Amino acid sequence: MNVIELLIKYKYYYLTGIKITLLISFLSLIIGSTVGALISLLKLSKYRILRFISTVYIETLRGTPMMVQIALVYFGSYVMLGVNIDGFLAALIAVSLNSSAYVAEIIRSGIQSIDKGQAEASRSLGISHKQTMKHIILPQAIKNILPALGNEFVTLIKETSVASTIGVADLMYASKIVQSNSFQPFNPLIIVAVIYFIFTFTLSQLIGLFERRLSHND
Amino acid sequence: MIKIQNLNKFFGDKHILKNINLEINDGEVISLIGPSGSGKSTLIRCINYLEEPTSGSIYINGKNIATSGKEIDKIRQNIGMVFQHFHLFPHKTVLENITLAPILTGQLTKIEAEQKAIDLLKTMDLLDKKDVYPSSLSGGQKQRIAIARSLAMDPTVILFDEVTSALDPEMVGEVLNVMKELAKTGMTMVVVTHEMAFAKQVADRAIFMADGEIVEINRAVDLFEHPQNPRTKEFLSKVLEY
16 A cells, blocks of 8 residues: 555554644644743752752753653652553643753753843833833844744654653554554654654744744834 | 942952942933942942942932842833943834833833934934844944933933944044033933043043042042042053053
C-alpha cells in the first residue's frame, strides 16, 4: 500500500491522533505559558527563597528527559498519591510542566535583556514598579521573548509525541498501530512526519507574522 | 531643600561614599566634579533613591526619603534625573516619552500632558520631532528630549549625571545651552560633570569629590580660581591643563 492508500484505510486512527496531539499541544501551550510566566516572576523576585524554589523547579524539569517525566507523572500519581489518572491527563500535566520551565527561562531572560537604565529612567520619573513593568519593560521584552517562545511552541508540538509511550492515542501512537496492522514499517511514519511538519510549519509562520507586526515601529 | 546627613554607601566591602554631609538650597545650581570613581554619580543616585544609602539620611523638603518607603514614587515625581546614556523609551514616540510620566502618575490628563510636551518641545526647538521614535534622533537631540521628559513632571530639582559624556563633541554645546537656560529660570540643579567651564560659570557652588569624600566645597568661581585643598589643586591642574 502506498501512502495515500494507507491514509484512506486508516484515516480513523490518524484523525483521532491529530485530534489528541492538537488538544495536548494547545492545552499545554496555554497551561505551560501561564505557569511559566508565574515561575519567571518567582525567578525575578527580590526574595532569595522564591528565586531558589524557581531555580530548582526549572533545572529539574530541564535536566530530566520528557519521556521520564511523563512516566513519572503517569505511574507516580498512583504510587505516590494513590490516584489513577488516565494517560491523556498525565501527558497533559507532564508536557505543560516541562514547557513551563522553558517558558519561564525565556520570559526571565527577555525581561533581563532590557537595559537597567530603562527601569531607572522610568522609576526616576516617579512611575511605580508595576507600571514600569507594564509600560516600559514588558513591551520591549516581548520582542525578545516572542521568537524564543515560538521555538518553544514548535518544540512542544513535537515533544507531545512521547505521550504515545504511556498509551495515549496521539499521532505517534496512530503510526504505531498502522505500522503493525499494515505490516509496513516505513510509510506510516512518513505520514505522521508530514503531519507534524504541517503543524509546526504553520505555527512558525503565524508567529513570524506576529513578530513582523510587533517590530514595525523600530 | 535637600539635606544630606552622614551618608555612607558601600558596594560589597567597597566604601563608595564616606560620611557625606551637604545642604542644597532652593534654586541653587551645584556642580559636582572629581575623578572617575570618586562617588559623584553614586551620590546623586542616592538623592532619588536609585541607590539605597547604607547609612545616613537624606531629607527632601524636610521629608526623610529612607523612611518614607512606599512614598518614594511620590518623592521621585519631584526629582528629575537626566542620565549619561539618555535612556529614552525606544518603543515610544518623542511625544509619548514626555507625556508618559505625567499621565501615568495622574498628574495631568492626556490632553494637558500633550500640550505641555508640545510647549517643552518648542523651547527645545524640537517640535518637528514630536512623532518620531528616539532611534532616529542624534545624541544631542536625545538628551534634550530626556531633559524635556524630566521637566514634564515639574520637578523641584533635577539631577544631571554626566549628561554630556556620551555625546559627540559638536553636540555638547546644545545640551549645555539648555541647561544654562534652565539654571536661569531658578531650577535647582545638581550637575555631575566633566565640563569644567560649565561647572565654573553656570554653577553657584562647586563640590570637589575624591575617594568618596567631599574634599572641597565653595562658590564655583572660587573653587576653580582659588582651590584650597591640595587634592583639588592637583585635580584642577590636570583637567585644566589644556
